[in-house]
Amino acid sequence: MAKKPLLEFTESGIYCARGKFYIDPWKPVDDAVITHAHADHAYLGHKRYLAHYLSKEVLRYRLGEIQLQTVEYGESVIKNGVSISLYPAGHVVGSAQIRVEYQGEIWVVSGDYKLENDGVSTAFEPVKCHHFISECTFGMPVYTWKPQVQVFEDINNWWRANIHHGLATVLVGYSLGKAQRILQNLDLFNGKVYTHGVIENTNEALRRNGVSLNPTERITVDSPKEEVRKGIILAPPSSVGTPWMRKFQPYSFGYCSGWMAIRGAKRRRAADRGFVLSDHADWNGLISAIDATGCESVYLTHGYTATFSRYLNEIGFDAHEVHTLYGGEEEENPASLPQEERELENQVEDINNALSVEENLGGVS
Template sequence: MPKKPLLEFTDKGIYCAKGKFYIDPWKPVDDAVITHAHADHAYVGHKHYLAHYLSRDVLYYRLGEINLQTVEYGETVFKNGVEISMYPAGHVIGSAQIRVESQGEVWVVSGDYKTEDDGVCSPFEPVRCNHFISECTFGMPVYQWKPQAQLFEDMNNWWRHNVENNLATVVVGYSLGKAQRIIQNLDLSIGKIYTHGVIENTNEALRRNGVILNPTTRITIDSNKEEVRKGIIIAPPSSVGTPWMRKFQPYSFGYCSGWMAIRGSKRRRAADRGFVLSDHADWNGLISAIDATGCDSVYLTHGYTASFTRYLNDIGFDAHEVHTLYGGEEETPPQPSPEGREQQLNEAQVLSSGEDLGEANKALPFGEGLGGVEGDIL
């Protein structure tokens, strides 16, 4: 009888039967190990959570008073004799790859990751393993990121130009991940950073966890509109096209997403500027990360799984496509079919318009709902 694998894919999530725990389960379970705090990986309803300590306060903010245990990178926890440890994923602050070992069999679950050191979160570290469970959100050759320094030089020059021409500057980015990268890479000699309530709630949670971020000012109903317009405004995707954003007119609006690498994405977002900024690995990053694990087999959970699986098998990997519920955040492409990939890629130009479910479907602790953003600012 074949040996049962240490990890298996179930209708609740990635399961370790020997250890009696799940990794990033999407249905309520007794014991959940969480890679990071994005809502497609961290769901409410589990009895016990294990995550990296820098995810602590963001998880409390998003999920409420959960039963949460946290660990450092490299720290070992045992569950029913199975060894669990976490290593940097480089995706967002507090993100982790989960290493699981028993009797010499080693699996690593990547969660989401990027290989470029963004200077904000702990940089990605390849982890040697027998089996690697990887995302492939941007697993197509068209997705190849430029160096971050070049992107933020462009963004700061754009902001400076807007100030000189009496235009407010609005930058849209995901509230956990992109927002902090933007904040840490802006040229503060140009002006102050102002934030939508959803962004600032996340910043405050991270600061409670000991993360040091550049100064930001929450936009409230008492904020001076003209002073805000002299700075730069960081807002979530949910604010696009709302009365909240229109109150800053005239403004120049920039959208940050890996999808901006595809022609037409800026136009579809009605953005003045598109910045190709992603918290996921690009094509080359995915291949190099998978190769660095030295794995015997790789399992692809979300993104361009079908086409990327075929490519990896063609170049000598033992790759498998699996179906999960990951990828429900702002940067999730539709899955291309074996035929008509070019057509599917064109369809992928349409960006998702919402913030993640963890923020859209819960009451915010500071009384700032996404649907009623007009009431919390100018």
């Protein structure tokens, strides 16, 4: 009889039967180990939670007074003989890869991750394992990120140009992760940073956890409009097109997302500027991260799983698609851009018909 794997994919989430716990489950369970505080990975309703200590206040802000145990990176917790330890994922503040070991068998669940050090999150660390469970949100070769220093140079220049032309500057990014990354890389000589309440609530939770962030000022009904318009306004995707945003007119509206790499994405979001900035690994980052684990097999949970698993198998990995409910982050959800996805799939298929695997998928082997 074949040996039962240490981790299984069930209707409730990724399950360790030996340890009697789940990782990022989407249905209520007794013991949940959480990679990070985004809503598609951290659900309400579990009896007990385990997460990195920098996620503590954000999880409680989002989920309420949960029964939460927190640990440092590299610290081990034993559940029913199974060793659990957390390692940096580089995705957002407090994000972690979950390493699970029993009798020499090692699995790593990545959650979401990126390889570039953003200066806010603890930088990604590859973890050696036999089996690696990975996202592939941007698992297409067209997704290749510029260094963030170049992206923020563009953002800061755009902000200065808006000031020169008498326009308010509104920059949109996800409230946990993207907003703090933007905040820490803005040129504050340009002016103050004003925040939507959802973003400021998240900032306050992180500050309670000891995270040092640049100064921000919450926008309230009493905030002087003309003073706010002199600075830069950080807003969540949910504010786009609302009366809250329109009250700052005339403004220039920018959107930060990995999807800005797709033709038409900026237009669909009615943005004046699209900045390609993602808290997920790009095509090369995914391949580098998987290769660095030295894993025997890789399981792809969400994103372009079909295309990416096919490529990994062609270059020698043992790759598998699995069904999960991850990938629902507000601005990083492929379902929000169906037409662009269809166009992209067609472009990739045309290339596949014309070129070898090494040529069409970036020459990585």
